[in-house]
Amino acid sequence: AYVFHLVEAMAEAGRAEGLPRDVAEKLARATVIGGGALLDADPRPASQLRQEVTSPGGTTEAALKVLMSARGLGALMARAIAAANKRAKQLSA
Numbered sequence: 001a002y003v004f005h006l007v008e009a010m011a012e013a014g015r016a017e018g019l020p021r022d023v024a025e026k027l028a029r030a031t032v033i034g035g036g037a038l039l040d041a042d043p044r045p046a047s048q049l050r051q052e053v054t055s056p057g058g059t060t061e062a063a064l065k066v067l068m069s070a071r072g073l074g075a076l077m078a079r080a081i082a083a084a085n086k087r088a089k090q091l092s093a
Contacts, residue, residue, distance in 0.1 A: 002080075007032050 007028045014024030038049055054060045067073040 003032060003036075 007025075010028035010031065011021075011024040014027060015021055019027070038053075039046060042049060050064075054064060
């Protein structure tokens with residue numbers, strides 16, 4: 001569900017930037033499919049793969065600066081996983 005929501009959010013952001021709905025959806029899906037395929041095929045850490053596919057000064061680097069900021073994706077995922085963990089404890093009680 002997390003990955004599906006990521007695709008939804010990426011596609012919506014693409015539409016907000018002016019991409020047609022079908023193009024935004026296709027690009028979001030391709031991004032996740034390509035990343036997943038690389039993770040499946042390459043045993044190196046995700047952090048290393050991220051660095052290797054990020055062109056210095058490019059569009060991905062610009063987006064990663066936002067995603068890797070103090071209030072970015074890491075902080076958001078920490079809150080999300082904490083909420084899931086809290087609920088798991090409630091359900092197992």
